[in-house]
Amino acid sequence: MPQSLEQLFALDGLIQDDEREIAKAVRHFVDERVRPHIAEWFDTGEVPARELTKELGELGVLGMHLDGYGCAGLSATTYGLACQELEAGDSGIRSLVSVQGSLAMYSIHAYGSEEQKQEWLPRMAAGDAIGCFGLTEPDFGSNPGGMRTRAKKDGEDWVLNGTKMWITNGTVADVAVVWAQTDEKVRGFVVPTDTPGFSAPEIKRKMSLRASVTAELVLEDVRLPASAVLPEVQGLRGPLGALSEARFGIIFGAMGAARDCLETAISYAQDRQVFDKSLASYQLTQAKLADMALELGKGQLLALHLGRLKDSGTITPEQVSVGKLNNTREAIAIARQCRTILAANGITLEYPVIRHANNLESVLTYEGTSEVHQLVIGKALTGAEAFR
Structure with a gap:
């Protein structure tokens, strides 16, 4: 059995x-x-x-x-x-x-x-209000400290100008948390999206995350009261802390996509007849399935371990990077390998594999690219920062 x-x-x-x-x-x-x-x-x-x-x-x-x-x-x-x-x-x-x-x-x-x-x-x-998070800019992804969006004081108000890019939920959001340079440090602002000067044109023609709303945020003299500032944080510690939260969900999420691909490939291989016997009965197919199952299981065990660390309050950003790097990298490898088992059927939307593979191209690089997480881990191991 x-x-x-x-x-x-x-x-x-x-x-x-x-x-x-x-x-x-x-x-x-x-x-x-x-x-x-x-x-x-x-x-x-x-x-x-x-x-x-x-x-x-x-x-x-x-x-x-x-x-x-x-x-x-x-x-x-x-x-x-x-x-x-x-x-x-x-x-x-x-x-x-x-x-x-x-x-x-x-x-x-x-x-x-x-x-x-x-x-x-x-x-x-x-679910009565939708939020988005404005950090990434057209020229600043892995280096958010270089952001050009600025917030300037004008009396008691703040006036924001700038552009954010690749913002999930942006077009449908009721509120945006926007990060901007100020004369002191980076600050966060709670921006109702009906504020004059705020717009969020949707990004079209994507080949990944197509079942997701992705937008550009444009801020043109967006005037906000002093009460719009997030008062409890200054500097990049704020947005980076939020990104660590999102990365944690990806550690588990990527394994969900990989699991769906692998379950699909196993079922397909059992049903598909090649040279008068099931595709699943060939040694090469079983070797592929066994290797993918190993990586999926290890990724799930890592995710659970990191979940317990987070629940105990002891998880570190470097450990989150370990999980995000490993699990996204292995998930996309599993999706691609599963596609080979489904062969031509693997490129159609009749099966989920190519959809997951395309999506994972984005998951691999958002909330920190693999290269950034490698450098985070490298710094933890050596004490030397190699980002610049």
Whole structure:
């Protein structure tokens, strides 16, 4: 009797009952709400983001790892397992949840005023308001400290000018957390998207994350009151802290995409007949499946270990980089190898493999490229910074 991937590594025994039940609920949501439509959303490049956000809020996954203000206050590991199930559906759906909860909501929760928290977090947790996170710029991705977006004081107000790029949820967002240079340090601003001078044109013609809204943010003399500033943080520590939260979700999420590819490849190989016997019965196919299962299992074990470290409050940014680097790199390798097992069928949207592979091209580089994470790990090992 064939074993499931979970049985091969006995993963279920490492997950608590409440974590398992929530992961199961998210998997059910993905099966019912995402899988029947995801190929069409990817094909057309259109996704019902507002409708899905409301449903995800009702499911309880938006900001689920935050405390209070309508958030569920669940463990980091539980959040990670939810990300794994969401990304098994599609990276774009997990990105929607990650940007909402781990970037926009987290920034307000960790660095915001009580007024900002009360105004935005309950609505965002319920899915009634969508958030985005404006850090990356057209010329500044891996080096956010070089950002050109500026905020200048004008009396009691702030006036923002600049451009942000590759912003998930941007076009549909009700609020943007925007990071800008000031005369002192980088500061964060809570920007309602109906503020005059703010616009968010959607980025089209993507070949990756097509079931996700991606925008440019344009700020032209956007005037904000003093109360729009995130008061509890100055400098790059703020946005980098939020990015570490988002990277944590990716560590689990990438394994969801890889798992979906591998389960698809195993099922396909068992059914596909080649020279009068199943493709799965050939040694080369089994070698591919065995190697991919090893990398998937190791990645899932690493994710669970890092989840427990995060829940204990002992995880470090370098450890998050280890997880993000390994799991995204292995996930895209698994997706590509699974495509070879499906052969020509692997390039169609009738199967999820090429969609996951295309999505993982983005997941590999956003929230820190593989090269940046290699340098983070290298600095941790040697004490020498090699970023410049």
